Amino acid sequence: MHHFEHRNGTLFAEGVSVKELAERFGTPLYVYSTATLTRHFQAFDSAFASMEHLTCYSVKANSNLHVLRLLASLGAGMDIVSGGELYRALLAGVPAERIVYSGVGKKPAEIRQALDAGILMFNVESVQELLRINEVARDMGKTAQVSFRINPDVDPKTHPYISTGLKKNKFGLNIDNALEAYALARDLPAVEPVGIDCHIGSQLTTIEPFLEALDKLLIFYDKLKGLNLNIRYLDLGGGLGINYNEEEPPHPTEFGAALTKALGHLPLKLILEPGRVIVGNAGILVTEVLYTKQTPSKNFVIVDAAMNDLLRPSLYGSFHRVDEVVPQGRPAQDVDVVGPICESGDFLAKDRLLPEVRQGERLAVYSAGAYGFTMSSNYNTRPRAAEILVDGEQAIVARRRETFESLVAQEL
Ligand SMILES: *Cc1c(COP(=O)(O)O)cnc(C)c1O
Numbered sequence: 071m072h073h074f075e076h077r078n079g080t081l082f083a084e085g086v087s088v089k090e091l092a093e094r095f096g097t098p099l100y101v102y103s104t105a106t107l108t109r110h111f112q113a114f115d116s117a118f119a120s121m122e123h124l125t126c127y128s129v130k131a132n133s134n135l136h137v138l139r140l141l142a143s144l145g146a147g148m149d150i151v152s153g154g155e156l157y158r159a160l161l162a163g164v165p166a167e168r169i170v171y172s173g174v175g176k177k178p179a180e181i182r183q184a185l186d187a188g189i190l191m192f193n194v195e196s197v198q199e200l201l202r203i204n205e206v207a208r209d210m211g212k213t214a215q216v217s218f219r220i221n222p223d224v225d226p227k228t229h230p231y232i233s234t235g236l237k238k239n240k241f242g243l244n245i246d247n248a249l250e251a252y253a254l255a256r257d258l259p260a261v262e263p264v265g266i267d268c269h270i271g272s273q274l275t276t277i278e279p280f281l282e283a284l285d286k287l288l289i290f291y292d293k294l295k296g297l298n299l300n301i302r303y304l305d306l307g308g309g310l311g312i313n314y315n316e317e318e319p320p321h322p323t324e325f326g327a328a329l330t331k332a333l334g335h336l337p338l339k340l341i342l343e344p345g346r347v348i349v350g351n352a353g354i355l356v357t358e359v360l361y362t363k364q365t366p367s368k369n370f371v372i373v374d375a376a377m378n379d380l381l382r383p384s385l386y387g388s389f390h391r392v393d394e395v396v397p398q399g400r401p402a403q404d405v406d407v408v409g410p411i412c413e414s415g416d417f418l419a420k421d422r423l424l425p426e427v428r429q430g431e432r433l434a435v436y437s438a439g440a441y442g443f444t445m446s447s448n449y450n451t452r453p454r455a456a457e458i459l460v461d462g463e464q465a466i467v468a469r470r471r472e473t474f475e476s477l478v479a480q481e482l
Contacts, residue, residue, distance in 0.1 A: 072106040072351045074436070081395045081434055083354070085463040088395050092356050092432050095456050096471065098375035099356040100443050102132075104140060104461035106352035111144050114310075114344055117326025121333065123340040124190075126170050128308045129155040131345030131440040132353070136459045136468040138162035141348070147190070149308070149343035153180035160187060170305065170341060172219065172269065174199075174240055181206045181214075191215040193267040193305060195242055197251055200261060207260035216255060217265030217305055220245050222286040226271030226279045226309065229386050235270030235283060242268065245290060252297055263299050265341070266291060269307025272346060275319040277328050280306065284332055291336075304333065305341035312350040314437045315389040322347065346440040353439025355380055355455070356395065357418075359431050360410070369405045371427055376409025377416040378449040380435060380442050384415040391436040392419045400426040407433065411450050443469075448477055 073084045081088040083101050092099055115125045126147035129138065133155060138148070139162045147168030148159040159169055169189040174196070176184075181203055184192065194200050194216045207214040221242035224235045234241045243251055255263040270283050284306065294301060306329065311319035333340055357375035364370075382388040392407055403426050407419040418435055427433065446454050453472035458465050 071109065073103040074106075074354055074434070076397070079396060083460040083465075086460045086465050088354070088356055088434060089432065091458055091460075091465060092358065092395065095458060095467065097356050097358040097432065098379045098455040100353055100438065100455050100457040101356060102134075102137060102349075102353045102439055102457065102459050102468065104459060107137065107140055107349065108144060110348045110352060111141055111146060114322040114326075114342075114347060115145065117322040118330065118340060118342065121330050121340055122338075123342065124168060126168065126341055126343050127348055128343045128345030129159060130444055132349040132442070133158050133444055134457055134459075134468050135162050136466070137349065138164065140459075147341075149345075153177070153183050156180070156184055156187060156189070166190075170343070172267075172343070176202075178202060178206055182210065185210055185212050185214060191217055191264060191303065193217050193219045195219045197243075197254065200251065200255055200258070204258045204260045212260065214261045215264045216261050217263070217267040217303060218243050218248055218251055218255075219267045219269065220248050220287060220290060222268055222270065222283040224270050224279050224283045224286070226274050227276070228271050228273045228311070229388075231386055232272035233270075234272075235268060245286060248290065249293060249297070252294055252299060256297055256299055263301065265301060265303030265305055266294070267305035267307070267341075269343060270309060272309050273311040274309045275311040275317045277320050277325055280309070280325070281328060281332065284329070288332075288336075291338075302337070302339060303341055304336075304338040305343065308343040308345045308347075310344055310347040312346055312437065312440075315391065319347075350437050350440035353437075353442060355435040355438040355442060357433050357435065359427050359429055359433065361429060362427065369403050371405050371407045371424065371433075373407055373409060373418065373433060375418065375435065375455070376411040376450075376452065377413065378411060378447045378452050379409070379455050380418060380438055381445040381447075382441055383418050383420075384413075385445075390418060390438060392422060392424060392433050393436070394425060394427060395432040395434050398425065398427070398431070402426070411452075448472070451477060453477060
């Protein structure tokens, strides 16, 4: 459920005309809806209301400060994967004790930064990383709270690039060797093992893989009891999918009920790291048709947004719904919607039935709120898009469009 709807023949983001936003701020343009973000966060968070939990929004899905500030104001913690994300989260006013730090390659300076801030815990992905955290913490006279990210070897049945809990993936510790790692952590002076963590992948459309992973973690939790640790957190990561096309992912309520049933009786605080499910359908990318062109084999719609703005179609072959901002009612054609970048992989939609569109008209690319702007780049020296946050009748510039000057500033 989101707040992008057609009214009187034109697309609205809440109470604001998308066509007017495009005219005012130019294209390509990301537009986010406050009401949708709020609703998605609250629907997710309240699904776990009956147990002790902390919802740590995954910053990498959409790290705009205004989005982070909004989610922080709703009580969200954050899941970060870099010093840069920590910087953003703190700037957005997220209390450090609601921040967990994931990722396979934390650098010493980043570890120091996180210890300085006083984050809740590190999700540790290797024994070497544990030793490094111990060293840094010892030098600072601190103790770092840690969880190990366990790789449960579960197939999330999603795109291979976003599967992370299979044995062959780079993430986490193999579940069979993890016990030794906890024993080591117990005996190191400057780390304290406080939790168990896993994150098996992204865009999951059924609950079963989560429950399968949870089963394995709970068996492991039992084994850990022999080590006499004070384990008090179980972090199940993110990964709940959204509807891009015809997927029917479980509603957060269903997800929450299933996890609460499996976990509610245990003395563990549940941590969740949702990203896509909060922001994915809370954003669209608005683009203008530059040209149309017919070749003997294809109809191309050439637009001013490209793979540097929204990489998912090129990177994963992902489907994003594309539709007119102001429907003209012309007959549909089979088209590829492509950008100006010099790559054949630069497309937003392939072999899509779309009503005939003309130069100067605008298209909305849906479900672009997650891994949209955050994966954007300056390839072809293209300034990154502006981001607009709508709230009712109000629209604010959440990020100004980059300029040529800002693109070369670090080179001068
Ligand atoms: C990317 C990521 C998430 C968020 O995944 P979504 O599919 O967007 O919910 C959560 N935790 C970790 C460790 C991640 O890498």
